[in-house]
Amino acid sequence: MHIPDGFLATPVWAALDVAAAPAVGYLARRAQRGLEPAKVPLLGVMGAFVFAAQMINFPVGLGTSGHLVGAALLAYTLGPAAAGVVLTAILTVQALVFQDGGVLALGANVINMAIAGMLAGYLPFHLWGTGRWRRPAIFFGGFLSVLASATLALGELLLSGVVMPAAVLGVSFGLFAVSAALEGAITLAILQALASINPDFIRKPQLNRGRALAWVGLAAILLVVVGVAVASTHPDGIWKLAGETGIALHAKALLAAPLADYQLGLLQSVWLRKAGAGLAGLALIYGACMVGGRLLARPRGT
Amino acid sequence: MIHRRDARAKTIAVLVFLIALATARRNFLAVGLWYFAILVAVTIAARLPILAALARVAVVVLPFTLVFAAISLAAGEPLAAITLVGKSYLSALAVLVLLSTTPLPELLHGLEHLGVPRYLLMVVQFLYRYLFVISGEAQHMRAAARAKSGSLKRVFFDRSKFGAAAGAMGVLFARSYAHAEGIHQAMLARGFQDRFRTLSRHAFRGGDAAFLMTAVLLLAGARVAIEAWI
């Protein structure tokens, strides 16, 4: 789900841009060291592949069809660091050339899909990618990548005060769950097709490295997803929180207050503390992604 | 005139636009209308087809945005609805105007000067170069599949069609990979060793500075003025 500009509250999109910039810079530097500039054409072409692949319809029945999102597939074939760079490039092209997703919101979309969603998809493969649980792991990875990124997006919209009554949230969540399941099925089917063309296309997960940290990462992501899902059943609670911290687009409250008072309010420590708490939460998620990324993107001894 | 401006000046101007628009709260209607007028003026000055531009942005942005706007309206927040539609539409229109007056490779060179990591921009450049090549191959495969199977639609879930689509993707993946290897060989054959060197020469001229200042004045200054006086 690509968030356009104008939906997220300023503290939200600004914080996510600030968080995404070093993450992307880190990925780019990591990719430059581990993958060499010679791999740039491969990453670019694979990005073009995902774009083109999104045009191919997978018939699901009843006249509908789904299409590939691709974060998990890229992570399983190129590795998480390269996948992160490719996904960021895809999101950039979508935002700039096709106006699909906002420019100020790029930080949010990158964190949701290229970093958190991609890692969420990679972790099951890292943990169970070999052995008898390989196929369910791949399905679960595809599923989780879409669900995690969609959930984060919903959470950010809620935090920004976008009006979403419980019914809407329920329907959205249901639709996301269906897309996520579709992504799992499509990812698994494509990976099987790849295996019969050339098994070397698919990475071999290194089981010994940091299993504990991978488990922690997986648990964290599941917590966030479930947390937002539960919180979404009480959207009023989140609204109230957003209203109190002053970051919601509550037109009523703002129109009433004269400009001077609003500015004073901004500077008061109460607001700063609460907003700080929200930003700290986001920073935690970002930190978890960084650690996960650093761990999983370690080059393989060659 | 606008087409020839330095990419960095245009990019910064658009960023100022986006930030000023995103942070606008008081008197949004007035600010939004003024910003819309600026965009229309720029579009016409750049000799771009104004109606096509407006329509294209509508098609991309409105389906998603109108849903949320309708929900906001139903919940009794008409201003929120207007803000959502206004901000997302105008932001997308601004980006479209930027891309219509600046070829993407130039824009990317400008972004590099503004501090975006080169590695990422090179990947974007290659992605864009091969986007239509790979999409073209994907379309051929779709046409071939359609010719073979009559209709792509089925009432119930068709496992073989699903598998066939996955197989087609596998082939497309392999082809893309082969393209990448061919490109790599072509790069090596012409002496590529460690990094990409570019031809780009950028000069930030007086005209660019003037353009940038005018933009900042019109956008930020006008907003401050509107919020103070209305």
Place this chain on the structure above:
Amino acid sequence: MEPLIEVHDLHFQYDDGTVALDGVHFRLFPGETVAVFGANGSGKTTFVLHLNGLLAGDGDIRVCGMVLERKNLARVRQKVGLVFQDSDNQLFMPTVIEDVAFGPLNLGVDRNEAYARATAALEQVGMEPASHKAPYHLSAGEKKRVAIAGILVMRPEILVLDEPTTSLDPPGQIALLDLLERLPQAKILVTHDVQSARILANRAVFFEKGRIAGEGSVEELIARFSWDRARNRQATHI
């Protein structure tokens, strides 16, 4: 006369064990154009990829007197210009001029000089007006000419062309052959296109299962290996 390229007993095996080259001996002299015939999979393309070090097999290769090894790859790649079969893979930069300038920039030439050389090379192939176009918008024939410009700009002594006339319409083929005839470099022409070989080449070799099974004039080899479809059809009708 010293040969420009000398290949002695070249062997190459792919990772999966398939033998692609099984003892190839080859020489190229200045001013020559050699046509390379052979069925698909006979080793022609694998062979030419060794000439500028893109593949490394077992055996001796000398280019312009230098033994082909890692430390002089850069110089070899300047001397041996390889024009690939797929022009889309070869023209990977956003604009024509940037693509042609890619080679000189890698050789360490400064920007202004690289730009000037690229413009000159494009003029040589008649594509200078398209300098700022994106490769996507060019026809197959135009792309091939730009690809050749990208090689000529490096001032090579040898041109290797892998199936240059595939996917070209007849006018495109004629334009390409005209261009190639005017170029002074020694050439190796891997091709299925018997007509082009007849026009350009003064010698030919025939690849079969990774070895050169025959050498001689173009007509001799075409007859010996029944390589001309038109003539074969006539023969069977008699």
